Amino acid sequence: MKVPSLLTLVFVVSSLLFSSCASDEETCTETTWYQDSDGDGLGNPSVSTTSCTQPSGYVADSNDDDDSIATSTGSTPVAAFDDFNEDAVTVSFDGDEITIESNGLPNHTSPYWSESNSLYIAPSVANESQMSPGTISSTSYTLTVQATPEKASSTSATGLGAIGIAVTGAPIFNDEEGPNIALSANVASGFDYAGAHMGPTGYHYHLEASNVTENTTLSYDDEKLVGILQDGFLLYGRKCDATSDHPSDLDASGGHIAATQHSDGEEFYHYHIINETYIGSYILLFGVDLQGTPNTIM
Ligand SMILES: [Zn+2]
Ligand SMILES: [Zn+2]
Helix, strand or coil, X not given: CHHHHHHHHHHHHHHXXXXXXXXXXXXXXXXXXXXXXXXXXXXXXXXXXXXXXXXXXXXXXXXXXXXXXXXXXCCCCHHHHHHCCCXXXXXXXXXXXXXXXXXXXXXXXXXXXXXXXXXXXXXXXXXXXXXXXXXXXXXXXXXXXXXXXXXXXXXXXXXXXXXXXXXXXXXXXXXXXXXXXXXCHHHHCCCCCCCEEEXXXXXXXXXXXXXXXXXXXCCCCCCCEEEEECCCCEEECCCECCCCECCCCCCCCCXXXXXXXCCCCCCEEEEECCCCCCCCCCCECCCCCXXXXXXXXX
C-alpha cells in the first residue's frame, strides 16, 4: 500500500506546484466596473465593463438611479477639523450644521506681524517695498456650513472678502484685490511666503505658499488641507491623498469625489488648488466658481 500513497503524494505535490505557478502568471482578477458619467462616485448599473484595473470614468459602485446628475457628494469628514489651528479656530457641530469661528490670527511667521510679536520675521529684500500697509491683528470670522454640503444646480462666482477659512485661522480670498481688479504681479510680489498680505479687513491668503523652510502650515504642492470654503466643501493642496499625485479628474472648480487622508476611505466631494501658475510662479488658492451654495462669512 506504500506505492500508491507515495504516488498520490507526488501527484498532490506536483498539482500544488502547478497551481501555484499558474496563479503567479495570472496576476490580475477581473472585476466589474460601472460607468459614472456624473462623477458622483455612484455607477450606472446598466453600463458596465470588466477589467483588472479601474477604467477612467468607471467605479465599482452600481447604485446610481440617474447617472446624468450627481446625486451624492458625501459628508465632510469630521477628522479634517483636527487640522485647524486650535489657538485661532473653534469648530462646533450642531446636528446638520458645522460652525467655524476664527480670530484670524495665523500660527506661522510673517513679516506682517508687528515687530514685537514672536512670529515676526524680517521681510525678504525682494518684496519689502511691495508690502501692503498694516500688521496682523485679531479679526473675527464666523462661517456656518452644512455637514453634508451639496452641489447647487448652478455654480456661484466668489466675491470680494473672505471666501473661506484656512487651517491656520486666516481667511482665504479669491483672485481679486478690489471690485473687478485682478491681483497684479506688483501686488503678488508683496505676498509673504505663506501667500498672504494685508488688506483693509486684515491679513488674508490669495496664493499657495512658497516652498521655503518656514512653511510648515499651508500647502505647497502637496495633499495638505488648506481650509474650508464658504459652500462647505474642503480645499486641499494640489495633490490628492487618493492617488498621492495631481488629480486628473477635476471639474472646472478644481473639485472631484475621492477619499482623502481624513475620510477613512469614504469618498466625498472636495476641491484642490488647481495646478496652474497664475502670475509668474505663483499659484492661486481658488480663482474659480463654487459648486455649492455659498454661505456668508461674517
Ligand atoms: Zn488681498
Ligand atoms: Zn482629491
